[in-house]
Amino acid sequence: MGEKAKILIVDDELGPREALRMILKDRYEVRVAGDGTSALSLLSREKFDVAILDIKMPDRDGIEVLRLAKEIDRDLEVVMITAYATVSTAREAIRHGALDYLIKPFDKTDVERVVERGIARRLDRETGRQRIRELERTTDRLARQVEKAKMDIQHHYDGTVKALIAAIDAVDHYTRGHSERVSNFTVRLAEAVSFPRHQIVLLQQAAIVHDIGKIGVEGRILRKRGTLTQEELQEVRKHPQIGVEIVGPVPFMAEMLPVILHHHERYDGKGFPEGLKGEEIVLGARLVSIADAVDAMLSDRPYRRALTLEEVKAELERESGGQFDPQLVSALLSSEFFQHVSDQIG
Numbered sequence: 001m002g003e004k005a006k007i008l009i010v011d012d013e014l015g016p017r018e019a020l021r022m023i024l025k026d027r028y029e030v031r032v033a034g035d036g037t038s039a040l041s042l043l044s045r046e047k048f049d050v051a052i053l054d055i056k057m058p059d060r061d062g063i064e065v066l067r068l069a070k071e072i073d074r075d076l077e078v079v080m081i082t083a084y085a086t087v088s089t090a091r092e093a094i095r096h097g098a099l100d101y102l103i104k105p106f107d108k109t110d111v112e113r114v115v116e117r118g119i120a121r122r123l124d125r126e127t128g129r130q131r132i133r134e135l136e137r138t139t140d141r142l143a144r145q146v147e148k149a150k151m152d153i154q155h156h157y158d159g160t161v162k163a164l165i166a167a168i169d170a171v172d173h174y175t176r177g178h179s180e181r182v183s184n185f186t187v188r189l190a191e192a193v194s195f196p197r198h199q200i201v202l203l204q205q206a207a208i209v210h211d212i213g214k215i216g217v218e219g220r221i222l223r224k225r226g227t228l229t230q231e232e233l234q235e236v237r238k239h240p241q242i243g244v245e246i247v248g249p250v251p252f253m254a255e256m257l258p259v260i261l262h263h264h265e266r267y268d269g270k271g272f273p274e275g276l277k278g279e280e281i282v283l284g285a286r287l288v289s290i291a292d293a294v295d296a297m298l299s300d301r302p303y304r305r306a307l308t309l310e311e312v313k314a315e316l317e318r319e320s321g322g323q324f325d326p327q328l329v330s331a332l333l334s335s336e337f338f339q340h341v342s343d344q345i346g
């Protein structure tokens with residue numbers, strides 16, 4: 001909108017046209033048209049704030065001009081002129097989007113007031129639209145920033161997790177690859193028991209770092225080939241708590257803490273660190289516990305060879321309700337989990 005608001009006066013009679021022009025010319029930029037057709041052509045070439053339209057013109061009906069003018073510029077405010085103020089014509093004009101109507105002969109104050117109102121309303125609408133456009137642009141920009149931030153976080157996250165896994169592998173040579181296998185098994189298991197899909201990714205990540213606390217256990221103990229002394233066993237059993245201390249300060253890992261802390265709890269309550277029982281242990285930790293055991297059984301250890309799949313199944317059955325959640329064991333045994341494992345280990 002320019003400095004002065006622009007008004008278009010459309011009337012086939014010179015008298016009223018001039019009367020309106022005289023009232024408005026000092027405050028506004030005023031243009032005039034003598035018929036509907038030239039009014040519409042002016043409107044399609046130039047931007048006006050308010051149009052004052054005679055309801056009765058020889059070439060076109062004022063209501064039709066109003067409708068077409070609104071098609072050209074939906075924000076244009078239109079005031080109708082009528083010589084005989086019938087409620088029905090006024091109503092019809094307003095129903096078609098006119099702001100108001102003026103009765104001939106004009107009252108100066110009425111004219112000024114209605115034009116001011118039209119300009120104010122147009123400005124409001126324009127400002128409103130502009131705000132919406134600005135908001136849309138801001139929203140788009142924010143959405144792009146959030147997307148980028150998410151990618152950055154994922155990138156940092158992946159880097160952090162890789163560093164943590166490398167740290168575990170460094171202290172615990174012979175379990176190299178264990179974290180990733182446990183994570184894969186956990187996902188298979190979670191699918192076999194219809195664990196909520198959206199939580200599987202989180203569980204997968206929790207499983208990968210479940211043994212992170214081993215970083216805090218003396219490597220000498222972790223690598224020891226013989227049986228551990230009572231004291232050494234106590235040390236090793238601290239790893240879930242150490243894991244929570246390591247991962248605890250990382251905000252995006254907060255949800256993983258219960259899985260890390262409780263992956264050595266037993267269903268019968270004889271596990272550690274808290275001796276939780278049955279469903280007191282979060283489901284994620286019960287799943288990781290089985291995946292962890294399955295991978296341990298399928299791996300060679302200095303003191304024993306790897307178990308066969310049949311032996312692993314038998315062990316799971318034997319420990320069903322003891323070390324492991326019996327419902328998870330039976331769901332697992334009746335699922336295709338072992339077929340996948342068998343394919344994986346060849």
Ligand SMILES: [Fe+2]
Nearest residue numbers: 210211263264
């Ligand atoms: Fe562990």
